[in-house]
Amino acid sequence: MVTTIPSLSLGSHISSNLAATFWTYFCVLTLCIVSFSGANQGLLQELGLRVLPDVSKINISLDEYTRMMNIYLQSREKSGQDESVPKLVTFKLDRKLVRDNDRYPTVRLRFPVAPQGNVELESAELKLLVPPQFEDVPSPKVQVNVILGNRRKELIRERTFYLSQEGPKWCTVDITSAVESWLRGDVNLGLELVCLDSNCRLDPLEAAVTSLIHTPQSRRVRRESPYEPKHKTTCKDTGPKHKCCRQSMNVTFSELGLEQEQIVRPQVYDAGYCTGMCPPNYLHSYNHTYIQSIMRRKERRNHKAYRKVIPKACCAPLKLSSVSFLVIDPDYPTTMVMRLWENMAVEECGCS
Template sequence: IYEIAAEHSNRESDLFLLDVQDLRAGTEGWLVFDVTAASNHWLVDRKYNLGLRLYVETDDGHSVDPGSAGLLGRRGPRSKQPFMVTFFRASPGPTRITRAAKPPRRRQPKKTNDLPHPNKLPGIFDDVHAADGRQVCRRHELYVSFQDLGWLVLGYSAYYCEGECAFPLDSCMNATNHAILQSLVHLMKPEAVPKACCAPTKLSATSVLYYDSNNNVILKKHRNMVVKSCGCH
């Protein structure tokens, strides 16, 4: 795998070798390449980001089409799409980047057939589905009736969490860092590690007003009774 260092109109692009993998024809699973050098260049200046280039060659140097060799790219299923994992270190102090003022742009009218942005947060009860039709992790309605338990008080909305935590975990899933890493490991070794689970990320209290056996009015606050938000853990 190479970083494209420079592009030219009259000759081949300049390439910088990043990593090499030696594989047998029957190998199955993910290929992991170290592209740290390329990401460091891109962090310095985004104009360096001309992309990556992947070559597949036989032992005797003959070029092979990656698709015919069995590599799945963007045309493969979503669970096997190529991806990059990056770790960032926090800066020692606040920094401010000075930017040149840009002239105001005229706002274009929104097209009626535009798709919503993938990072747009859905409503509480929006019908959100993954690309393969499965419902992603979100909060659902659940009303607990205390009268069904023989109590005099009515009940309350407790809610519950349910849905898929399939890779890739986007912002609407409120995924923890641990869930993201667990999803990556599950992709590589599904038999060893399960998927991340959909669970409450924030709970709130609810108050219950009732009469005791002596007809005294009692107001009691119970902690962690209502699901406020859900996420992948």
């Protein structure tokens, strides 16, 4: 006897399984989003920010950026923690060509960036003051190309510009790769802006390239201080049995869900961490750590049953430093503020 399964029941069974699978996926995805948002909100609170600035309202002028960036760089230089603090170099617009006859409005801009030897570029940004729009074009997509020849160009960035009918808006685009090539010696034929919206009025009222450049003059050798610890804690041996020392750990804010529109500088910083073994009499942070090591060793020599009650000393941060950073003021999106985040970077490690 052959049993026939009704097609309606089979379809219902499959639909039920698909629905269950979809619902499980949806719940897991929602949980991940909520968890990440919660971590992001906690990070904001630690930074002293109630909310993120509205990216559509950010309007940081070139003068405001220059003023606050110089304050930020001066604070880094005074702290003495950086071996090299970059200089802010601004290149004003040299030549402009607007083309409205093409399918999409295009603008060609050239800035006097010439080859320079023995310099290192940290970052470079194109800053544009875009005029008010005739029509409602709230957020057009804009391509930024580097011009390589008469008919050759290369896309380096695509950004959303938040424009307005009420007044001009400052827009920023990262063009580090283009400026780096020009400083290296490649021919500088300029940039091309392409607005992927036929109603977009892109002809900038002002334009400049701001760059953070490390020069030989900005690099300095840190001198020894009599107040510095006797033990250097930067890791040299990374083997499985290396002693307590400091390792580098670069933190990128964009990976934590905070983009450049929220945290302008630093975009990346070395937080560091401590790792390694703590043998007796090595790099003890406190006198108590030294006593603890002696007592542990004494118990082990006496072969007592409770010799493991006293734990080993652990490798932990001994000295932490603050980090200054620039943010957009969420209440006044035309201004920038500098904040100090305490205990953000490990400077020294010790056994405690």
